[in-house]
Amino acid sequence: MSCSTTHDFYLGRGPDAEWLGSVHLGSGASSGIEDITRARSAGGFAVLVDFFLHTAEVEQAGEVTHRGDEWPWPWPTSHGTDYVHAFDTGAVFTARRTERWSARAGEYFPPGPGDVPLVFPYRRATCGYTGLDAADTIFRRYGPLLGATHRHDVSQLGLRILTDLTAPAGPGTPGELDELRAQLPPHLRYAVTADDTAMELEFEVFGYRDGDPAAERTAQALSMLPALYGWTDPAGGPPRFTVRALIADGERHTTHPGLADPRTRAVLTAY
Structure with a gap:
């Protein structure tokens, strides 16, 4: 059974990556993600992300946050997001929550010594979860019903x-x-x-x-x-x-x- 998912989009990977926007998609609303993962240039990736976010907003397929808006999540970095998509070194990489970068242009590649660490820029100074500081939460695994x-x-x-x-x-x-x-x-x-x-x-x-x-x-x-x-x-x-x-x-x-x-x-x- 499908369920809602959260997605973040970046140009580049690492603490200096450029955030392009985010979306909390409703159950089953994932069309358009595959087109984004097939982008072959940074500019094309940014255009596809922008089009996808605007389409999801118009069709009310999810809660959309555009580049320049306030960070939408209570977690301080993308470690708490279900899926993170980033264009880097000529291809699109995708990481599931708390896991490694494992998809490159829609294809699986095995782990190796050259893996890029799963590090994201901080988007807020503190964590929105009651009683916790951001420094204590970036490696936590968040429950799907939170x-x-x-x-x-x-x-x-x-x-x-x-x-x-x-x-x-x-x-x-x-x-x-x-x-x-x-x-x-x-x-x-x-x-x-x-x-x-x-x-x-x-x-x-x-x-x-x-x-x-x-x-x-x-x-x-x-x-x-x-x-x-x-x-x-x-x-x-x-x-x-x-x-x-x-x-x-x-x-x-x-x-x-x-x-x-x-x-x-x-x-x-x-x-």
Whole structure:
């Protein structure tokens, strides 16, 4: 299933590359990217990028930012962007988020000692993610569902996740969210406690009989939430938030006041 993607465009690679614009494309709206990757000159690449961005804007295929506008992303460099396209040394190179430059004029080439490092110019002095400085974020891997929740505190994030897990899926639902929901039986109910101090969401899951082996699979699926709605740091830095998943035992099904009504799908408390 296709989902929305972010793209940045540059002339050149490295910290002195010239930014030409960016776009957050809607689900399935990727026509025109292949034409850009076949450019054979810097001028032709710039013209194709400009035409593509204007077309996407007119056709409302995505959120477009032109060269000269304010940097659109909360992350400070293109390390947080899904796809970066750059014309350099006579060809177009493309890098997926946090990966190497791997496509040259639409063709794969193997890694080698002459690889250009994945380094981008800083487009903003600080990171838009709450509580983090730019220097701490350029190597982080950002979750595909982070999106508009990047400024949420833990309580707001908990409400958003509960909505995503329990409300009917709408058009354009990201594929990653569909995959997560597919692992969670629809009869389940959730009590979530948000701890702003510990940056933790505790999920208590209702709907399983004691000892049900499927409960462990649900707890494992919920443990993936920080990677989907936050960031991970290979260097061992703190995540955006952590998750603790608990499976309610038989007694809790009758004593939890917020979930006494089986029509209640989810509740949130905070402290």
